Amino acid sequence: xEAMWRIASLSLVVATACGFEGNDPPRPDAPTVxxxxxxxxxxxxxxxxxxxxxxxxxxxxxxxxxxxxxTGVGNAVKDVDYTIADPTxxxxxxxxxxxxxxxxxxxxxxxxxxxxxxDLTLAEPDGLFIGKERHTVQISNDILxxxxxxxxxxxxxxxxxxxxxx
Numbered sequence: 001x002e003a004m005w006r007i008a009s010l011s012l013v014v015a016t017a018c019g020f021e022g023n024d025p026p027r028p029d030a031p032t033v034x035x036x037x038x039x040x041x042x043x044x045x046x047x048x049x050x051x052x053x054x055x056x057x058x059x060x061x062x063x064x065x066x067x068x069x070x071t072g073v074g075n076a077v078k079d080v081d082y083t084i085a086d087p088t089x090x091x092x093x094x095x096x097x098x099x100x101x102x103x104x105x106x107x108x109x110x111x112x113x114x115x116x117x118x119d120l121t122l123a124e125p126d127g128l129f130i131g132k133e134r135h136t137v138q139i140s141n142d143i144l145x146x147x148x149x150x151x152x153x154x155x156x157x158x159x160x161x162x163x164x165x166x
Contacts, residue, residue: 026063026128031055033065033093033122034131041138044081044108050101051120051135055093055128063127064092067102070119076139081116082106093128106139115140 036052053067067089069078076082085103093100104118118137122130156162 024127026125030128031057031059031063031093032129032131033063033091033125035120035122035133035135038132038134039136039138041140042104042106044106044139044141046104046106046139049104049106049137051104051137052099052101053091053122054099055097056131058096058098059093059128060095061127062092062094063125064090065122065126065128065130066090066124068121068123070121074114074117076116076118076137080107081109081139082118104137112141 033053033055036054040049040051042049053065055063069084069089071077078084083105085105091100091102102120116139118139120135120137122133
């Protein structure tokens with residue numbers, strides 16, 4: 001009985017260290033879930049930014065993973081700087097599914113400010129392994145150039161030129 005207790009304790013330590021605490025460890029043939037890219041870029045006017053999360057192969061049972069959104073200095077604030085289409089922060093892959101998208105819409109506050117970011121981390125796997133676990137969305141006011149014309153419409157012959165104040 002003592003040997004069985006030691007094996008059970010060791011199994012719990014290993015499962016906890018691998019991120020499987022509270023969930024069943026994956027089968028050996030379980031898929032690995034990853035972010036497609038480590039970073040993506042968005043402008044404050046971006047709508048429908050899709051961050052791809054995918055499995056390395058199809059699987060015959062449902063599996064799921066959470067994604068954590070970090071907060072802190074330099075991080076964008078939910079419902080102030082961005083909204084997220086599915087606020088549950090959990091992705092479930094049904095049998096045969098290979099990909100899922102976390103969809104963000106940036107909120108343009110009209111302020112010139114430093115770049116902000118959304119740091120995502122895959123966590124709490126249920127029935128799968130975690131591969132590339134981190135993704136950062138960089139939000140910038142300066143990705144797309146912005147110009148405003150100070151004069152109205154100007155008409156000229158095709159072979160003529162004009163300086164226009166911007």
